[in-house]
Amino acid sequence: MAAHLLLLALLILLAGGLAALLAGRRSALASNCAAGATLVAALPGLGAALLGLRGAPATLEAAWQVPGGRLLLSVDALSGVFLLAIFVLAPLCALYGAAYLKAQGAERALGGHWFFFTGLVAAMALVVTAAQALLFLAVWELMSLASFFLVAFDHRLAEVRRAAWLYLLACHLGGALLFALFLLAGDLAGSLEFRDFHRLAEADPGVALLLFLLALVGFGTKAGLFPLHVWLPEAHPAAPSHVSALMSGVMVKTGIYGLLRVLTWLPAAPAWWGLLLAGLGILGALYGIALAAVQRDLKRCLAYSTIENVGIIFLGLGLSLYARALGLPLMAALGLAGALLHVWNHALFKGLLFLGAGGLLHATGTRDLNHMGGLLKRLPLSGALLIGGSLAIVAVPPLNGFVSEWLLYLGLLQGATQLSGAAALPPLLLVGLLALTGALALLVFVRLVGIALLGVPRSPAAVTAHEGGASLLLPQALLLSACLAIGLFPGAALGLLAAPLALLAPPGASAALLAVPLAGPGSLAWLLLALVSTAALLLVGLRRRRPRTAGETWGCGYALPSARMTYSAEGFAELAHNRMLPAVLRPAVGGALPAELFPQPVGRAQASADPVLGRLFQPLFAGLGERCVRLRWLQQGKPAVYLAYIFLTGAALMLWSLWALGGG
């Protein structure tokens, strides 16, 4: 049943995409077809997800002409977790995108864009349900290609082209490792079907380690795991906002799905795999959030925060592997529950924040925080929604971010109190580092809200900004209500995760998890809401009754304050990056300082490129390129020489096969 519902959703998406492609230059029609199809497809899609989450796996089989391939879809509890996120976020992004691209639709054909949009949604749904290695690799490629074309939407801009190429490159380097992973796994299991991969559980430790590392690097590249995240801060800002929301909200999570799926096949993980995952996770979280604090570009800041959140999810996964290896089922279940819930939560609030960022971009025409300011007065609804999203992502009660981080903390604390000696040290340190990440996230989002929405407008565009239409706001409002709902009813959200946890966590863990007092944070969230509303009503009542004077902001006696004197994005983070962060992460400041007694006007500018990209990958690939230049002499440009190459290769392969047959 679940698999048939999924098939129906996929067919609707396909039809919508083709209709959009046929609509071609009639952009409004293309938008309506594709967005409508995504909305309609979400209904059977959500049905499939919820059925999957109830635990009974459903499969669908068909023949496929590709040699070694077979169309095999399977919806189980793990697929359900990710399907739910996909089919919640995708229709909202489509609805938003249709309104968001309206102005551009007059100038250019949107058919292609919408074709790839529905293609991406379908490919993601297929990735999390494909149950055959070749099919998985095919739809994985499809997902990468569709998202590449979506990122390259504004391909007339050089920076967008650069970002899109970087993304394509990263996808394929990761993808190459996945080919190796699945071919090796298929060879070991003797079949390419996922249901036979349980035979990998008998693989010897060295092979298992190789498979694990291949999966970690291959899927980690897609997920934006540190230090393979380099495509992410370039691609997210380059894409249109509804695409950024979809990519950041759910597409990067397919990497996490892949790793989880592979881990269900491998033999029981040794403790150090868990520590590796948790260590990379917390490093990525700290790195991402520290760099988010120095970005001027609103969407780049959000992209770095995605790296942080992916890091937190990996921390949860690592924690659960570590606990499982040490025989602590409750801790393993808490880590896993926190990670899976964070997958959902991040899809909700990061979707909301990217859509909100798109709203600000729409209203002001810029992504530069320094050219915003005072937008809450001009866009009261968008502003309030963005503040709500920021509260959710900094994980403060009563919103959903707190619930998943609370579960992770609880898991870490379980480990810290129950383990003894050196084994307790990793969870203990991780608690402090997670607290540091949380405090830095607060800095980042206070800065984002304060510099973009509050204060005075710092550019003419910000002065005249005005609210977008209802179809821009409605998706964001729905996402924020979902964030609040999970915060107020954490037990219900965790109840949905019962079957995936039973699938992934060690036996006995689910029962232990039921004993977790989830009512605590839930009831405190209600109490907090009630108290805040009471105090707010009190203040509003007093403001009605008491005399009120409106005036200028107190400038400490200075009579002529100007907008340029208010805090800028760089200024707000200056203390943090100069006094707290390591020098490697500091942004490069260019331009001369004013000198002499009567200084001339000088310009200072700050650039915050990614240190891993600039210091590690670019020199590495530049070096590789230089080495490869030496092989240029192979390219003679004469057909005879190339024929000789083909002959030699053929002969070598023949000899190899003869030798292999003879030896085997």
Place this chain on the structure above:
Amino acid sequence: MIAHLLLHLLVLLLFAPLLPGVIARTKARFAGRQGPPLLQPYYDLLRLWRKGFVLSRTTTWVFSAGPVVGLVVPLLAALLLPFGALSAPLSFEGDLILFVYLFALARFFTAAAALDTGSSFEGMGAAREVTFSCLAEPTLMFALLVLAKLSGGLSLQTLFGAHLPAAWGSGAGPALGLILVCLFVVLLVENSRIPFDDPNTHLELTMIHEVMVLDHSGPAFGMILYGAALKLMVLGSLLVRLALPWNSGFWLFDLLIYLGGLLLLAVLIGVVESVMARLRLVRVPQVLIGTSLVSVFALVLVLR
């Protein structure tokens, strides 16, 4: 249950404003002055309650959310916390995380309210507040972890439970001493006290918290002052319980020990403020990183 809750709230709401009064009086005595009456903070709150509002035209609802959240959060956090030997009205496993993150919520709105005025002074205060708390928060977490490790529980009620006197006597004494120091530093940072911040001079560029609330007036400013007093009492309760961990068995004596401890703490803060100068701003992160390391060291001491 209800009586217990009411007693907890009454003690908190009535006693909290006395602490700033005691601090001010101690500082005045050190300076050779008479000083304001001990009850001056109560008079201030009454006076502010009756006043009108002066609001900047730049501000939005976020500006008013600052005082509201700043008042509610310490109130709610106090419900999770035992007052001395008096148990907490609300308690569940993992409430120590909620305790820390509730203060993060208050910080979000206080800093956002400061940025809402568009004043560069208040922006400066907001930037400093959120930056320094990045270092104070892990310290608080580590300190609570030491207690969690010793008690084996994960609620503030068990962390500050009856096992503390025995823990002081056992091998964990040095670790408890270290986190006592760490918690005192966190208390000074979070409540904007010398040597990290100066609560008296409003216009200095060195300010953190006071500069963030420059534009508030009337009852809203009263809410901020009241919220600050509550926060001082709530964070102070951690220290008092740790330093005076006795249970007498009779609630009135327990309450008196607790309140006496708070008064002593206020005097101690006053003494520190009188004998120390404010740290240079660039030294503050260094001191805080040092404190974090001390708390990690305390953690290593209790690892067995």
